Amino acid sequence: MLVAILDSGLHRGHPHLAGARVSGFGIDGDVPPFVLSDDFTDRTGHGTAVTAALHRLAPDVDLLAVRVLDDELRCTTDVLAAAIEEAARRGADIINLSLGSMREEARGPLQRAVTLATERGAVCVAAAHPRGRPLYPADLPGVLSATTHRSCPLADLFVVPGPLPRFLAHGFPRPIEGRAPSDNFFGPSFATVHLTGRVAALLAAGRDPSIPELAKQLREQATGDWTST
Numbered sequence: 235m236l237v238a239i240l241d242s243g244l245h246r247g248h249p250h251l252a253g254a255r256v257s258g259f260g261i262d263g264d265v266p267p268f269v270l271s272d273d274f275t276d277r278t279g280h281g282t283a284v285t286a287a288l289h290r291l292a293p294d295v296d297l298l299a300v301r302v303l304d305d306e307l308r309c310t311t312d313v314l315a316a317a318i319e320e321a322a323r324r325g326a327d328i329i330n331l332s333l334g335s336m337r338e339e340a341r342g343p344l345q346r347a348v349t350l351a352t353e354r355g356a357v358c359v360a361a362a363h364p365r366g367r368p369l370y371p372a373d374l375p376g377v378l379s380a381t382t383h384r385s386c387p388l389a390d391l392f393v394v395p396g397p398l399p400r401f402l403a404h405g406f407p408r409p410i411e412g413r414a415p416s417d418n419f420f421g422p423s424f425a426t427v428h429l430t431g432r433v434a435a436l437l438a439a440g441r442d443p444s445i446p447e448l449a450k451q452l453r454e455q456a457t458g459d460w461t462s463t
Contacts, residue, residue, distance in 0.1 A: 235292075235294075235295045235296065235327045235328070235434060235437060235438060236295070236296045236297075236298055236324075236325055236326050236327050236328075237288065237292070237295045237296070237297055237298065237326065237327065237328045237329075237330060237430060237434060238298040238300055238321035238324070238326035238328070238329045238330065238356075239281060239284055239285050239288065239297060239298065239299050239300065239330045239332075239427075240300045240302050240314070240317050240318065240321065240329065240330065240331050240332070240333065241276075241280055241281030241284050241285070241299075241300070241301075241302070241303055241330075241332055241333065241423075242276050242277065242278045242279075242280045242281035242282075242301060242302075242303040242304075242307060243258070243260060243274040243275050243276035243277070243281045243282075243299055243300075243301030243303075244256060244258060244274055244275070244276050244281055244282055244285055244297075244299035244301075245275065245276045245279070245282045248282050248286060250282075250286035250289065250290070250408050251282070251285065251286055251289055253293065254285075254289045254293075254297055255296045255297060256285075256296075256297045256298075256299055257296070257297070257298055257299070258274035258297075258298055258299030258300060258301070259271060259272060259274055259298075259300060259301070259320070260272075260273050260274045260275075260300070260301035260302075261300070261301065261302055261309075261313050261316060261317055261320075263313075264309075264310045264312070264313065265310065265312055266312060266316070268312075268313065268316055270320065271301075273301070274299045274300065274301040275301070276299075276301070277305050278303070278305060278307060279419075280303070280307060280332075280419065280423070281299065281301070281303070283407040283408070283419050283424075284330070284332050284407065284423055284424065284426075284427050285297060285299060285427075286407060286408050287407045287408055287424055287427045287428065287431075288330070288427045288430060288431055288434075290408055291427075291428065291431030291432075291434075292430075292431050292434040292435065294438075295434055298321060298324060298326055300317050300320075300321055302314055302317045302333075303333065307333075309333070311335055311337070311339070311340040311343050311344065312343065314331075314333070314335070314340075314344065314347075315343040315344055315346065315347035316347075318331070318344070318347035318348065318350075318351050318358070318371075319347050319350050319351065321351070321356070322350060322351035322354040322355075322356045323354070326351075326356050327355065327356060327357065327434075327437060327443075328356065328357045328358075328359060328430055328433055328434060328437070329351055329356050329357070329358045329359070330359050330426060330427055330430045331358060331359065331360035331361065331371055331372075331377075331426065332360075332361050332422070332423035332424070332426045332427060333360075333361060333423070334360060334361055334362075334363070334369040334370055334371060334372050335369070335370050336363070336367060336368060336369055336370075337370075338368075340370045341370050341374070344370045344371045344374060345370075345371075345374050345375075347371075348371050348374055348376055348377060349376070352376050352445075355443065357378065357433055357437070357443055357445070357448065358371060358376065358377045358378070359377070359378045359379070359380070359426055359429055359430045359433055360372040360374075360377050360378070360379050360380075360426060361379065361380060361381075361421075361422035361423050361425070361426040362379040362380060362381040362394075362400055362422055363381075363422070364381060364382070364421060364422055366381075372398075372400075373398065376445050377399075377445070378399050378400075378401070378429060378433065378445060378448060378449065378452075379398060379399070379400045379401075379426070379429075380400065380401050380402070380403050380422060380425035380426045380428070380429040381394060381400065381401075381402050381422050381425055382402060382403060382404065382405030382420075382421065382422055382424070382425035383402060383405070383460075384405065384420065386402055386403060386404050386405065386425075387404060388404045388406075388428070389404075390403075390404070390457045391403050391428075391429070391432065391452065391455055391456045391457060392456055392457055392458060392459060392460035393452075393453050393456045393458070393459045393460065394459075394460050395459055395460070395461075399445060399446075399448075399449035399452075401425075401429055401452060401456065402425065402460045403425040403426075403428040403429050403432075404424065404425065404428045405420050405421055405422065405424050405425045405428075406419070406420055406424055407419050407424050429452075432452060432455065433448060433452075436448060436451050436452075
């Protein structure tokens with residue numbers, strides 16, 4: 235199984251990624267035509283932390299690290315859409331999107347990219363806005379999405395009631411030895427990769443890869459509905 239991580243890239247030598255099977259690419263430029271690069275080096279640590287969290291949950295999957303975010307953890311809608319499409323072309327079974335755009339004009343390009351990916355058999359899993367505001371691609375049809383709360387344990391999953399297949403999951407990456415959790419990353423980016431780990435397990439078990447069926451299976455795994463504010 236191949237899982238694409240669209241983020242800031244990857245630091246190959248990180249000890250949390252020992253034994254991981256990794257390939258990848260970077261996208262250079264802000265507008266088309268883009269240059270696909272063999273350099274997917276992580277310059278911020280965010281993509282490495284996301285990928286390491288997945289490797290802990292699903293050590294047997296192959297990883298496709300896709301560098302889309304710059305040093306300020308930003309990218310354009312065109313870059314993100316192109317990365318989704320290219321990951322699907324390279325055979326990704328799951329596309330993990332720990333990022334998104336609040337801009338309404340991003341909806342169309344990202345919907346087209348998600349549709350292409352879905353038609354090629356990829357499942358898109360995206361980070362939802364932490365305060366419930368519209369965020370794309372998480373708020374698009376055909377996308378599983380995740381949010382988080384600091385009280386959610388690693389082993390738990392909650393259903394977020396509403397029209398979208400959205401879940402609340404653990405929001406921290408792997409712990410940093412000798413450092414407090416408050417010194418580490420936290421947020422929907424990591425809830426997304428924890429949801430991706432569950433999706434990978436379902437696909438490995440031969441479950442139907444359609445979004446409605448995966449959402450049903452995830453709801454059956456969930457601890458319950460998330461009702462806290």
